[in-house]
Amino acid sequence: MSAANEPFYLRYYSGHSGRFGHEFLEFDFRVLGDGRSATARYANNSNYRNDSLIRKEMCVSSLVIDEIKRIIKDSEIMKEDDEKWPTKNKDGKQELEIRLGNDHISFETAKIGSINDVTDSADPEGLRVFYYLVQDLKALVFSLIALHFKIKPI
Amino acid sequence: MGDDMEVDDAPLSPQQEGGAASGGANSAKVAAMQTHTKATAVRSIEGWIIMVTNVHEEADEEAIQDKFGEFGEIKNLHLNLDRRSGYVKGYALIEYPTLEEARAAIDGAHETKLLDQTIQVDFAFVRPPPGKTSGRDGNGRGGGGGGRNGPGNRNRGGRSRSRSPVGRDD
Numbered sequence: 001m002s003a004a005n006e007p008f009y010l011r012y013y014s015g016h017s018g019r020f021g022h023e024f025l026e027f028d029f030r031v032l033g034d035g036r037s038a039t040a041r042y043a044n045n046s047n048y049r050n051d052s053l054i055r056k057e058m059c060v061s062s063l064v065i066d067e068i069k070r071i072i073k074d075s076e077i078m079k080e081d082d083e084k085w086p087t088k089n090k091d092g093k094q095e096l097e098i099r100l101g102n103d104h105i106s107f108e109t110a111k112i113g114s115i116n117d118v119t120d121s122a123d124p125e126g127l128r129v130f131y132y133l134v135q136d137l138k139a140l141v142f143s144l145i146a147l148h149f150k151i152k153p154i
Numbered sequence: 155m156g157d158d159m160e161v162d163d164a165p166l167s168p169q170q171e172g173g174a175a176s177g178g179a180n181s182a183k184v185a186a187m188q189t190h191t192k193a194t195a196v197r198s199i200e201g202w203i204i205m206v207t208n209v210h211e212e213a214d215e216e217a218i219q220d221k222f223g224e225f226g227e228i229k230n231l232h233l234n235l236d237r238r239s240g241y242v243k244g245y246a247l248i249e250y251p252t253l254e255e256a257r258a259a260i261d262g263a264h265e266t267k268l269l270d271q272t273i274q275v276d277f278a279f280v281r282p283p284p285g286k287t288s289g290r291d292g293n294g295r296g297g298g299g300g301g302r303n304g305p306g307n308r309n310r311g312g313r314s315r316s317r318s319p320v321g322r323d324d
Contacts, residue, residue, distance in 0.1 A: 036193040037280045062191045063276040067207045067245050128238075135237040143232040143247050148198040148279055 005035045008069060009099040012137060014111060016092025020047035027141050031065060038065045042145055058148050068140065072098060075133040082107040084123040085130070096134065186257045187277075190264070195256075195277035201229055201249045202256035205278040209233070210269035211241035217269060218246050225262055226255025247278060 008031045015024025027042040037059050044054045072078070078100060089110050097106045107130065112118060118127045146152060187195040195202065206218070215233055222228060230249035233242060250256045256277065264275040 032283055034283060036189070036191045037283060039282065059196070059280050059282045061189045061193055061195070061205070061277050061280045063189070063205050063207060063274060064278050066274075067205065070207070070244070132236075132238040136234075136243060139234045139237070139243070140245070143234060144278065147203045147230060147232065147247055147249055150199040 006101040007031070007099055008038070008065060008101075009097070010068065010072070010137075011095070011097045012134060013095040014092065015045075016090075016111070018090075021045075023047055027137075029060070029065065029068060032059075036062055038062075040141070040144065042141060054151075056145055056149055058144065060144065064144070068137070069100065071136055071140070072100060072133070075129055075136075077129050077133050078103045078105055080105070080107075080126040080129055081123075082109055082126075082130075084121070085109040085127055086117070086121055094134070096130065183253070186253055189276050189280060193277075193280040193283070195253075196279050196281050197253070198249070198279060201251045202253055203278040204248050204250070204256050204259055204275055206246040206248065206263070206268075207244065207274045208271050209242055209244050209246050209273060210271045211236070211239070211244065213242050213246075213269050218248070221263060221268055222248055222259055225259035226250045226252065 009029070011026070011028035013024060013026040015022065015026070017023075023046050025044045027040065029038050029040045031038045040058050040060050042054070042056045046052065077096075078098065085107070086109055088108060092111050093108055094111055095106070095108050098104070109127070109130070110117075112127070112131055115128075115131065118124055118131050121127045184194070189195060206222075209218075213233070215231055218231060218233060219228060227250065228248055229251055230247075232247040234245070235241065236243045248259070250259065260275050260277065263273065265272055267273070
């Protein structure tokens with residue numbers, strides 16, 4: 001329940017436009033007024049083989065938000081800077097925006113295919129933090145969606 | 155498939171604290187649905203989901219099963235791993251078929267020890283606060299409820315995705 005009322009917002013986007021149109025995955029968490037809950041939204045548009053846009057919205061408890069904040073703080077992503085990260089390209093881009101207390105980050109970088117892309121980059125340590133944080137956040141979001149809606153999000 | 159979260163129970167407007175004028179059975183149920191911060195839990199498609207935090211990094215599914223199996227039948231368990239270390243990330247999500255089992259787990263395991271660490275336990279999903287059903291921050295994004303049926307709504311002609319709340323927050 002640490003600093004329950006500190007501002008918190010999280011958004012992640014990964015997508016590209018190509019022969020199957022605009023394909024993307026996006027989710028965000030936004031704490032609602034009284035801090036007792038937050039809305040979480042999820043969208044996944046893949047036009048490959050079947051044209052389907054999945055959109056889900058749910059409201060999560062403060063314990064879930066506390067855990068997301070904990071994961072973010074432990075990662076120390078708020079200390080990073082995307083200045084030296086690979087820029088978006090024809091394969092698309094990723095965006096990560098987090099507001100946590102007085103800190104705010106808004107990162108944009110290319111999609112990361114594998115850890116090699118991280119190792120070979122100009123800022124491997126910073127990009128590694130991003131790479132693993134994104135995977136951990138996605139795992140949490142996919143679990144929440146799978147349990148709440150009984151669908152496989154991807 | 156509908157986009158919206160289905161709420162299986164008949165809406166009983168529990169947000170009016172304690173269900174005011176309603177009968178005893180109802181207010182008992184409302185009380186059972188309260189999170190630690192007094193939000194109201196919602197049922198998911200097949201049951202009630204609770205979250206456990208501060209889970210020891212070396213906990214395994216068996217340890218979770220041993221502790222939480224005593225409160226009811228665990229239908230699903232997600233014990234995600236830290237992608238970097240390979241150890242448990244620190245939380246578990248557990249599904250019980252009934253509200254009673256979920257409530258019992260929250261009451262029985264919150265602030266107790268699991269592998270020497272004090273865990274927190276609460277419902278994972280709640281109802282939106284009253285008056286905030288879909289709109290947010292009064293800026294009319296409509297992200298929540300209506301007006302988002304067509305994909306064209308959002309991603310034609312340059313992405314017009316929701317902007318961040320920067321500078322809008324109070």
